[in-house]
Amino acid sequence: MTIATTRTTALQTVKLVKEFHGFRATNDVTLDIMEGEIHAIIGPNGAGKTTLFNLLSGFLKPTSGEVRLFGERIETLQPFQIVRRGLSRSFQISSVFPTMTVRENVLVALQSPSGLPFQFWTPLHKLEALGPQADAILADVGLADSYSRLAADLSHGEKRQLEIGISLTQNPKVLLLDEPTSGMGSEGIARVIELVRQVARGRTVVLVEHNMSVVSELTDRITVLQYGAVIASGKYDDVRRDPQVIEAYLGDEAHA
Amino acid sequence: MTAPTDALSQSRAARHNRAAWLVGLGLLLLILPRLIYPVLALDVLAWGLFAVAFDLLFGFAGLLSFGHAAFWGTSAYVTGYLLGHGQSVPVAMLAGTLSAGLLAVPIAFLSVRSAGIYFSMITLAFGQMLSFLALQWTDFTGGENGLQGFARPNFMGLDFSNATVRYYFCLALFGVGFYIAYRAIRSPFGETLKAVRDNEQRAQSIGYNPNRFKFTAFVISATLAGLAGSMNVFGHGVVSLDAVNWKTSGEVVMMTLLGGTTTLFGPVVGAGIVSLLQDRVTSSNLPTGIVTGLVFVLVVLFFRRGVVGTLQHWMRRK
Numbered sequence: 001m002t003i004a005t006t007r008t009t010a011l012q013t014v015k016l017v018k019e020f021h022g023f024r025a026t027n028d029v030t031l032d033i034m035e036g037e038i039h040a041i042i043g044p045n046g047a048g049k050t051t052l053f054n055l056l057s058g059f060l061k062p063t064s065g066e067v068r069l070f071g072e073r074i075e076t077l078q079p080f081q082i083v084r085r086g087l088s089r090s091f092q093i094s095s096v097f098p099t100m101t102v103r104e105n106v107l108v109a110l111q112s113p114s115g116l117p118f119q120f121w122t123p124l125h126k127l128e129a130l131g132p133q134a135d136a137i138l139a140d141v142g143l144a145d146s147y148s149r150l151a152a153d154l155s156h157g158e159k160r161q162l163e164i165g166i167s168l169t170q171n172p173k174v175l176l177l178d179e180p181t182s183g184m185g186s187e188g189i190a191r192v193i194e195l196v197r198q199v200a201r202g203r204t205v206v207l208v209e210h211n212m213s214v215v216s217e218l219t220d221r222i223t224v225l226q227y228g229a230v231i232a233s234g235k236y237d238d239v240r241r242d243p244q245v246i247e248a249y250l251g252d253e254a255h256a
Numbered sequence: 257m258t259a260p261t262d263a264l265s266q267s268r269a270a271r272h273n274r275a276a277w278l279v280g281l282g283l284l285l286l287i288l289p290r291l292i293y294p295v296l297a298l299d300v301l302a303w304g305l306f307a308v309a310f311d312l313l314f315g316f317a318g319l320l321s322f323g324h325a326a327f328w329g330t331s332a333y334v335t336g337y338l339l340g341h342g343q344s345v346p347v348a349m350l351a352g353t354l355s356a357g358l359l360a361v362p363i364a365f366l367s368v369r370s371a372g373i374y375f376s377m378i379t380l381a382f383g384q385m386l387s388f389l390a391l392q393w394t395d396f397t398g399g400e401n402g403l404q405g406f407a408r409p410n411f412m413g414l415d416f417s418n419a420t421v422r423y424y425f426c427l428a429l430f431g432v433g434f435y436i437a438y439r440a441i442r443s444p445f446g447e448t449l450k451a452v453r454d455n456e457q458r459a460q461s462i463g464y465n466p467n468r469f470k471f472t473a474f475v476i477s478a479t480l481a482g483l484a485g486s487m488n489v490f491g492h493g494v495v496s497l498d499a500v501n502w503k504t505s506g507e508v509v510m511m512t513l514l515g516g517t518t519t520l521f522g523p524v525v526g527a528g529i530v531s532l533l534q535d536r537v538t539s540s541n542l543p544t545g546i547v548t549g550l551v552f553v554l555v556v557l558f559f560r561r562g563v564v565g566t567l568q569h570w571m572r573r574k
């Protein structure tokens with residue numbers, strides 16, 4: 001929706017540091033993620049990708065440094081405050097509401113931006129007003145037929161789908177996806193690619209992803225983390241030729 | 257798409273199920289003073305509402321309070337004190353109920369920040385503080401003697417010296433309290449509460465402040481526990497130190513688990529069973545605590561969902 005030359009920064013970190021008992025899981029990370037781009041964060045296991053997401057979404061407080069969402073400092077805010085400012089995330093380990101049905105999972109998330117959650121005099125069936133929206137999201141993530149099942153009973157792959165669905169309910173300006181395709185078959189991966197393309201229209205998407213074909217197909221720019229620090233950032237084709245990156249992570253895949 | 261209609265019919269079945277329980281239980285409560293003596297029936301009502309209030313917090317918000325006697329007991333003392341100082345029954349009971357809700361504000365504020373066993377310990381500590389206060393502040397509570405011999409002035413032509421009249425008066429209040437708990441659960445608020453209980457991290461990431469919902473559930477629960485406490489005082493005409501004793505907090509936990517948590521009606525059934533059992537056992541020579549404890553252990557061992565939970569489970573399966 002913006003012209004390329006006047007693009008603004010959607011999400012920014014400045015010298016971000018997170019230490020766990022002296023161990024630097026996030027080491028001086030300075031990042032600029034532009035409005036409307038699809039940005040991948042890659043790096044070996046334990047590189048600090050999830051920790052970075054936790055810092056961006058308020059689940060962890062940084063030891064030092066800044067996080068800015070559309071210019072506003074957010075690093076001291078609580079997760080629910082950050083969501084209301086337009087940043088929503090998914091979790092690497094599926095995080096759903098196990099005693100609720102698939103549809104209720106999405107409905108309870110959809111009602112959050114409305115004034116409904118504090119109205120206990122409103123009968124439950126009023127929530128049906130959000131039903132069409134919920135069904136649309138379930139269709140998008142491929143769970144239309146599973147709407148009445150308990151979230152606890154879903155397979156690993158289906159939980160991943162629901163995980164993304166719940167994150168989409170917040171209609172975020174910035175969406176963080178932590179390994180959305182992990183543990184999915186090729187059909188599921190194809191659906192996620194299609195879905196991310198679709199939701200990325202008018203949105204900024206940051207995703208952690210190990211599957212390089214997903215990364216190359218989806219992303220505008222990528223950032224490579226190692227030992228908590230940024231070792232390269234830029235266009236996928238440039239970064240994959242970076243010798244440091246090849247050594248650290250991509251290895252043979254870069255030549256494939 | 258066919259999905260939504262299916263979803264509706266499914267919830268319609270659930271609604272029929274709830275309606276059946278509601279009608280059955282409602283009828284039973286209507287004729288209860290004919291089945292057992294009215295003062296015992298009053299016990300079932302008061303403890304039943306107490307357990308429903310407790311389960312709103314335990315079952316639906318996942319917070320196990322070990323100090324709910326504080327709210328039941330505070331309301332009991334305020335109600336008894338005001339009746340002893342010439343207030344009318346509705347004023348005394350309303351004041352008692354509100355005082356429980358008011359007391360819950362600081363306690364809820366301080367305790368919902370903790371989870372699991374820590375929450376239970378904090379509520380237990382507050383309960384013990386209150387119990388100590390009740391023992392010391394004899395001007396207000398009567399100390400070891402408690403409060404008794406206060407009047408229950410007739411109200412709008414209702415003869416409160418008649419236990420059956422008191423029962424039906426309390427049944428109306430029970431209906432109000434139960435309806436409030438029902439609304440709190442079967443509403444967008446209740447759904448959010450369940451979401452917070454199921455997965456606090458996820459609830460936060462979709463824009464909910466978990467503590468706000470837990471706080472609100474706590475205050476509603478404590479207020480309803482207060483209403484129940486005032487019903488008990490009105491029913492029996494006495495307040496004793498038992499009202500704020502930790503055993504009272506434990507008893508409501510037991511009733512709820514016995515009847516079945518998150519089943520809405522289960523806590524009432526559990527309260528009924530325990531009240532009847534205690535009544536039978538006290539009139540025999542058996543030790544009350546051991547018998548009720550034994551029944552509790554057996555039910556928890558063989559019907560883990562509680563009486564109502566197990567029945568509902570069987571009905572769903574066939």
Ligand SMILES: Nc1ncnc2c1ncn2[C@@H]1O[C@H](COP(=O)(O)OP(=O)(O)OP(=O)(O)O)[C@@H](O)[C@H]1O
Pocket residue numbers: 020025043044045046047048049050051052092
């Ligand atoms: N809460 C914590 N306390 C202590 N150490 C932590 C904590 N969270 C993460 N770490 C450590 O920080 C490092 C980075 O972890 P993180 O989960 O961010 O890695 P990741 O890049 O997401 O890895 P993966 O690809 O396996 O998901 C790891 O060494 C991890 O053990």
Ligand SMILES: [Mg+2]
Pocket residue numbers: 049050051092
């Ligand atoms: Mg990770």
